[in-house]
Amino acid sequence: MTTHHPFDDFGKHLFSENVMKETLPYPIYKKWKTATRKDDALDLNTADAIAHAMKAWAMEKGVTHFTHWFQPMTGSTAEKHDSFVEPGEYAQAISRFSGKNLIKGEGDASSFPSGGLRATFEARGYTYWDCTSPAFIRDNVLCIPTIFVSYNGDTLDKKAPLLKSIDAISKQATRIVNLFKDKDIRQVHPMVGLEQEYFLIDKKLFEQRMDLQHCGRTLFGSMPPNGQGVADHYFGSIPRRVAAFMKEVDEELWKLGIYAKTEHNEAAPCQFEIAPLFAQANIAVDQNQIIMDILRTTADKHEMSCLLHEKPFQGVNGSGKHNNWSLVTDDGQNLLEPGERPHENIRFLLFVCAVIKAVDTFPELLRMAASCYNNDYRLGGHEAPPAVISICMGSYLEDVLMRLDKQEKGSLKDNESTAISLVSLADVPKDTSDRNRTSPFAFTGNKFEFRMVGSSRSAATTNTVLNTIVADALGEIADELKDYKYIDDIRRQSLQICRRIMKQHHRILFSGDGYSQAWMIEAKKRGLPNISCYIDTIPSLTAAKAVDVFQNNGVYKQHELEARSEILYEEFINSVRVEVKTLLDVSKKCLLPGLIKEIKFYSDALQSLPKPHLFYEKKINKLLKLLDKFNDQYHVLKHKNLDARPLTANREIARHMNDEVVPALKSLRDIIDEIEESISYENYPVPSYEDLLTSV
Ligand code: ADP
Ligand code: MG
Structure with a gap:
């Protein structure tokens, strides 16, 4: 008798790298691999071969249609289905899926907002295959992750800018890593793990609330007597009905090769969280879209409604989407890992300082990228971070960094041992259990966790902004270090750069209680922006410094930013x-x-x-x-x-x-x-x- 192992179906619906290895001729597989590294473009023959293998794989599973799956500027996903069927010579149906069909599609997606980008020149928009994100099957349709671009090359979606920002940060981070010459690397991937919070409520009740149906939140309603006092909900036992729902969600996600890992009750009654294992940023963002979709459709099957709104109930905790972010080299080194060996420390400090500088320079942009109208109701209380952006490094690292700031120039000896003793990071506490939940941007051991992001938001823009602003800071650092030949000089100079960054940007560090009134006063004294209304963050997108940082790093052109700002207002x-x-x-x-x-x-x-x-x-x-x-x-x-x-x-x-x-x-x-x-x-x-x- 054969038994069915729970993970037997893992990845069954994913055209993964492994499947490609098995189904493609080796030279074709290699060409695809080269294309994902952007070393060479895909030629049509290769695309034809991949398309054929993809179709065969999908049809074996009963799939008859394919779609170019993309992420329009609304922040959701869109698709247009085409079947593989074509007429054969004798009126029979044959299946066909060419490389051209795989690579490019003409989406007649004129109903999506374009902020004027499509009206001015050419109405047509095209989808192009993002060959770095694997195709997958949902509801018997082969979904091909694509970007969406206008006739004249303007990006019309959330994915293309994200991919550009990934290239930008990879380029700059690679320059720095290779200066230290541990081993030459070719790429650095921003890695992202997204924790998704949501509410579940009974579908029959949902259907009796027009506000929930149309707006995703209650527009009125007063708190029950025990209110959120149902404290035993948090990490309490998961109700049986919800457990059945979660089991099905997991199974669906596993089939798609998504490592759904943790699930638990959240702080509010009826609130839950799901977190998959982290992945490369573009894949994590795709997966999060799929997760939100599967949460909604599976809840429906179980006679429940899944609310992804940031604040469905006034006076009850809202929902966020914690964006865990780190930088990992193609040979597997996490650049935000403090490291045991002293020579890694200075590199670690450089990367941390680049993040500090980026966040302190562009807090309004981050606030914008994490937010939406709904998020205004959530920020500033009930386990959600305040609207002021600050970074919590934990007391040990904050101390190390502040000492850098306080060191007078003359007191630093010009030898490396000083540098090392100053920044011995081997004892950075790894335990992150006591970390500060009130901080919007917290260092948690070997990654940063940006907790401001709203639960309903696409994580694409958040990561586009984060990657771009850090890429910019890293670029400046790399420029400054590029003329030093000897490793000792590079380290010494790096330390100087960290000191300078700390001098200029230490105001962004804060490890105390982010909810307290005292912090609001202190933040104001430090000149940190406290933008309570979402719409006041929108101008940050088109401010001169934002236009510069996005253009210089090849992420958005000015008119693309203007279009996005229009869409946000709309x-x-x-x-x-x-x-x-x-x-x-x-x-x-x-x-x-x-x-x-x-x-x-x-x-x-x-x-x-x-x-x-x-x-x-x-x-x-x-x-x-x-x-x-x-x-x-x-x-x-x-x-x-x-x-x-x-x-x-x-x-x-x-x-x-x-x-x-x-x-x-x-x-x-x-x-x-x-x-x-x-x-x-x-x-x-x-x-x-x-x-x-x-x-x-
Ligand atoms: P929490 O205690 O906040 O729930 P977890 O440790 O469970 O945090 O991790 C939350 C998310 O962070 C998960 O998706 C996890 O895969 C992800 N994560 C862990 N390490 C990294 C990393 N180096 N880079 C990015 N994300 C990471
Ligand atoms: Mg978290």
């Missing part, structure tokens, strides 16, 4: 508009009739009494007052929303939405929540927070 405006429309609708069609019924209930009761009764009168008065407030605020929101009509520039509309409409939404919500507290269950027509948060 996205923001649309999100708020949908919320307004939804809240007005629910108010009018559902909450208001409930309140009126409640008033009628008490009036009828009062009238049926032999004489007036104070309790009933008071109750009716209170409800009538709420009705007035409700009605007034309903109209305030409606009119504030309409007030945007004469505005034409997205930036102005977004400003108005942010300053006028969002507060009006909040005020109406507050009144609704007050009504919820005063009304009987019978006349509160939607599931409450308590119902939702105990539903799985």
Whole structure:
């Protein structure tokens, strides 16, 4: 009898490197490998051979269609299916999939936002195979990861800039590693591990909340009496229904060759987390998109709804997507590993200082790249980092770095042993269990963890920004070191560079309580930006220093940045508009009739009494007052929303939405929540927070 091992199906749906090795003639496999290293472009014959093998592999598994899978600027994914079928000579169906089909597709994706990039010149957009990310099968379709580019070469997606940023950081990091000449390396890969948080709630209840359906979050609702006090949820036992869901999610992911590893309850009730093993940045970003999709579709199968919104419930923890990031050479050295051997230390310090400089120079960009409208509701409390960006290095490393800053130039002896004793890092505590959860950007042993990223966001932009700004800092360092020939000189000079960076950028280091008011005051003193509104971060994308850093590193051209900034404003405006429309609708069609019924209930009761009764009168008065407030605020929101009509520039509309409409939404919500507290269950027509948060 054969038994089925749980991992027998691992990678079954992935056209992985191993499958390529097995199914392709060796010279073709080698050519593909060379192309992934960007040493040579793929020729059409090679592409034909790969396409043929891919099709054969997929059809054996019952696949009939293929799609160029891409990541438009909306941050989600898109696909257009084509079947392999073609007419044969005698009216029979034959299958065909050519190298051309594999490499290039013409996506008629004109409905995707382009921020004007496609209107101005040529409407057509093309998808091109990203041969560094493996093809996979989902729902009987062969999905080919692609980038999406306009006729004249402008990037129309989130993936192409990410790939460019990976090239940029690889180039600059490689220069530095090779200066130290341990062994010549060819590439450095940014590695990324994404922890994904999400909520699960019962589907039937979800369907009764229009706000959840349309906006992904509750627009009203007051906290249950025990609130988040359901503390035993965290790492508590996983409910059986959720365990069955997670099992299926794991199985699906394993089939796709994704190493889904950890799963647990998160801090809030009904909140969970999944984290796969880290991978090269572009692959990790693809995998995260697949994970979000599989979470949603699998939840649906289990009669639940998966909420990926950053803040589905007010007063309850929000969800993030922790972006763990490191740099690993093609021969496997993690450049953020402090290392046991002293000579590795100075190189480690150089890379850490490059990150410090990058983050301190571009905090607004990072804040923007991690965020969206939803994330504003999450940042600054409940286990989420504040809106001020700072780096927590841990006390040991912070001390080492600060000592560099304090060293007077003359006090450094010109010999290497001083350098080594100063930076003996062999004892850097490896235990990261006590690390600071309030920090948006924390060094955790051998990687940085950027915790600001919102759960619904594509991780592409976050990593594009991170790679680019660090590439830029590394580039400057490499330029400064390139003329030194002797290793001792390089080390000495490196130490000087670290000292200088620390002098200029030490203000970004902070290991204390990021939630405290004292830190907000201190951060202000240090001149660190504290941008509480997402839309105020959008201009950072087109600021002169951002344009320079992206252009100089070959990641975005200026007009591509301008287009993206337009799209971000549009996205923001649309999100708020949908919320307004939804809240007005629910108010009018559902909450208001409930309140009126409640008033009628008490009036009828009062009238049926032999004489007036104070309790009933008071109750009716209170409800009538709420009705007035409700009605007034309903109209305030409606009119504030309409007030945007004469505005034409997205930036102005977004400003108005942010300053006028969002507060009006909040005020109406507050009144609704007050009504919820005063009304009987019978006349509160939607599931409450308590119902939702105990539903799985
Ligand atoms: P936490 O304690 O925050 O849950 P984990 O140690 O479980 O963190 O790791 C979280 C994520 O970080 C996982 O996806 C893991 O694979 C990833 N990770 C671990 N090491 C690295 C690294 N060197 N570079 C990038 N990601 C990493
Ligand atoms: Mg984490």
